[in-house]
Amino acid sequence: MKVLVAGANGAIGRILVGKLVGKGHEVTAMVRKESQQDNLLSTGARPILGDLTKKESLNNVVKGQDAVIFVAGSKGKALESVDRDGAIHLCDATKSAGISRFILLSSIFAGRPEQGPEKLQPYLKAKHIADEYVKKSGLDYTILRPGALTDTLGTGLISISDLFAGPDIEISRADVAEVITTALDEPKTVGAVFEFIGGETPIPDALAQLN
Template identity: 25%
Template sequence: MTPERTAKVLVFGAGGYLGSAIVRRFVAAGHQVTGLVRREDAADQLRSVGAEPVLGDLGDIEAVLPLLDAADTVVFAAQLMMEAERTTVSAMIDRLAGTGKTFVFTSGTGVLSQRTDGEWSEDTFAEDDDFVPSKYIGRRKDTEDLVRAASATGLRAMVIRPAMIWGHGGCPMLSAFHASAEKTGTVCYVGRGLNLYSGVHVDDVAELYALAVEKGTPGALYHAVSGETNFRTLAEAVARSRGVQSRSVDFAEAITIWDKFTALVALSVCSRSRAPRSRSELGWAPHPDRLDIMEDVAHPAYRS
């Protein structure tokens, strides 16, 4: 898609899995893209796709804030701890207030996850459905609300809340299953493994950002989700790809295989979502060739 005008897009987290996909999408549309990265190798990667890197760290927010002044659109796709994230986003919103610029904050459907220890939950959530925020990372909902309320300050602010992202060998859950094989010789899942995160291909998430920037509503929240496959099915598929067995573990063993955060927030919960607002309001839909997460299971990146 060729934009009506070339916009200056600033992406935070541009060297990351999602951030790099967002950069590629906006560069392909003809925008002038700048990305904040922390390492020179990530800077080289940005240059290779036609974006301009800036070396820096969100931990030094006073040095970073002036970058916002030259941008038309700011995309926050960085991953920070909850309190640091809220503080950083709040400072950016204050800097952008009254400018009429676009600010897109990246959340995730972990905020609505429910701990089930491997059991399935029938609960599934659209963008503006009520839910009880996760005990563990639900504080990100406060940052979402902060961003959405900023639309009243003369800022075109929106939130995108992707489901579990996969594609190009970068899915964190698939990485965890492969890691369990490296550590234990088997691919492990928690309990009965009937739990899941709804999923979506990373390139389809990047497309949603482009649509939100083009025609999104100030103050809106948009989901990105294209399907769902339970964790036991994914673990069994990873096991077949590696020629090993899969097995169930309890939560205590899961902590020893991965770490407490991964076991608790990623692999012991159920998080199911829908995206009616993204589809109806923005015309977003996942590409028909990017619907099957099984195509990503054996990607060589998971072994490297």
């Protein structure tokens, strides 16, 4: 499958690209700066320049792909232009190109921003708007809402819910990348929106059990 990863040079993006290439996918790794391209060449992906804040620039980036994955993030520096509008722009470009499969990496609490930590609410509100837009797009979407991200080793085990609560809501970036990779080929994830954290169920089993 030909797969575009937007945000490929990010912490999750780099792990994800490696996993997708390892699964035999033909990966186009979208980055914003030329200096970031070398980081991805060694993974076997094809780097391409693209700017999520410039909608018109994305049409050529998505051309010829079978699936598009958004894992970009501004780290709080551009919530509206990247985390919100960037996802919307990529969604529009995907639809215009006639590509049906779209996976959006969102965040836990994005479906209920008012319940998230106060300092994260601007971010969660931006993600909420993007999520709602994608849900109405008509694409074969999957919206993934992982818990608090860590750099621990992946376990391959998760828990899925609509509403997680409490302090223990973490998941490793490696496991998030594995969930995305698995979701790409799991029909049960099409049209699904869910929160997930580290847990006790193998990722393929957890995704195959989605309603």
